[in-house]
Amino acid sequence: MLCAGTGCVSNRSLEIQTALESELKKYDLQDEIQVVLTGCNGFCSNGPILVVQPDGIFYQMLKVEDIPHLVEEHFLKGRPIEKLMYIPPDKKSPVPKLSDIGFFKKQQLVVLSNRGLIDPENIDEYIARDGYKSLAKVLTSMKPEEVIEEIKASGLRGRGGAGFPTGKKWEICRGAEGDEKYIICNADEGDPGAFMDRSVVESDPHAVLEGMLIGAYAIGAENGFIYIRDEYPLALKRIKRAIEQAGEYGLLGEAILGTDFNFGLSVNRGAGAFVCGEETSLISSLEGNNPAPRTKPPFPALSGYMGKPTNINNVETWANVPRIINRGAGWFAGIGTESSKGTKVFSIVGKLKNTGLVEVPMGITLREIVYDIGGSILDDKKFKAAQMGGPSGGCIPASLIDLPIDYESLTSAGAIMGSGGLIVMDEDTCMVEIARYFLSFTQDESCGKCPPCREGTKHMLDILTGITKGEGKEEDIEILEGMAKLIKQTAICGLGNTAPNPVLSTIRYFRDEYEAHIKDKRCPARVCKALIKFNILPDKCNGCHICFKNCPSDAITGEAKQIHEIIQDKCIKCGMCFDVCKFDAVRYE
């Protein structure tokens, strides 16, 4: 099997074919050994490449001069030539290939295809990687309806959380009555542990602009906003710079690319209210009002900013658009699963060896993300669960680690795709405390407009806090479940509708932990301070005095070379004594 891909051909693989064939003929081997030309092996840097089957022997960097010797030694005498064979990089050099490293191997870059490659503050570098080519294509050769059809055919769904089909959303807004329409880019990413959108804006701001320009043309909008949180100073600076540069090139403003398409864009800074991630709150904030949601319908597509039809998509959704137009809907629809097309960017954080920003095809399993990409759990502890979708999502327990990640399977497992925050937790994480933490976040961020969210989450939080303090009552789990259901059904916006999710999913998968806290007054993960107690084991303590010196609250008594003791009333349960003891004499339970 001789590689005849472009790379190998330019390294003269066709001359090798001629040499091979004539040498084989010389030994009358042409009927026994067939020379087959193959497509690109993907290992162009080491071409020309020859694979001898059925043995699978892999020759690389062949030269015409090598062929007589190769044919004689290998094919005639049956002795493969080692010096022409490929040596895997780990044997030759300790530096592996990037594509062999787990973290990079499973990633497929669509949205992040320019990451780390271009200077985000130089529009020319974006253009050099096919930037604004899709916009030119759309403006010069496609009708708005055709653009919408293309996006619909691609199967792209909103990357902000709910997964509404993007093309459909555009179609509704285009069809809405009114000649003044708006589009908005939601860059108000607020989930704890999530930084996908920030990173996309920071590393490739023009992709977002180009996506918005294409969307504006398809929808018929002449003005747009980027609503970005002020806590992202670098992203803010880069998007502003991108708008400036695009303006200088006439890619924003009037008569874009010499056509009759006009579009103006402005940047609005958000003050960091989580509720502004919700469409109607964001619009309210843009209008200069308090960021509170309103009931839907009417949806923003019909009545949004200033009562005009408005289309909102998040950063990642917009950044997908130019790539879809450039490569075609069919290409995009070929990635991912039946119902969830394309890739998804996740920020993987928590108890993982590798943390960062990854882009993977839809349908990848959690196992691949945690073990192959994340490089497994820190300190080789056990994987317990992953929180997906931040405070609006739920946890996926270790038992569901082979779950394919797409919109539907995550929802049926009690989590959500969300915008892509993925927090990995190990065996030392208390699931009741996690639920309490996320609920305290949403409770704090509740805008206070509707009672289910304002009052309901407060009560749920009180109950959860009680449980973590050892004050839980038998009926608490049932009350939590009842209230969760009620809040989900009656809150007026996404924040309230989803706030109980972390509680419901932890009860669903870790009910035993709730029961241990409530019935046995015990925290199995040994996290809830009120439920743990530190002790010094007299038979193991040799009086080294190190715990005494390190205790920040003077809760340890004992002279050097004598057995030490912890005064429970003074102990603040910081765990310092446990950490510093070299003799395993401190125990906590």
Add this chain to the structure above:
Amino acid sequence: MKLKPSDLDKIAQKMRSVTNLRKGTSRIKITVHMGTCGIASGARDILSAFLSCVEEEGVSDVLITTSGCAGLCSREPMATVEARDKPPVKYVDLTKEKVKRIFKDYVMGGKIVEEYALAIGSERVL
């Protein structure tokens, strides 16, 4: 300058002659990854360390540029060093001292600093 669709290709070609080592005048391109994660871990110091190396060695065929996050935030600061006709090398967990060594050994001497290198090659772009 207001662009026409045909201008995009011209800009792309002009830009590639600067950034593409095979076509341009630079022998080596060093990209310091400067997303929020990189900057928070000290990428600004890394960038200035590379710049002062260029000054000290007095070389003119080394292109120093910046880019966004390379993805593996836990190993920042990171830099990608690409020599003409060679696959790019990603260096991780950088310090000013490591930069000096990389510049001396790899940029000037052509020898990969194995201890600091994460991997060679590029990411798969669909």
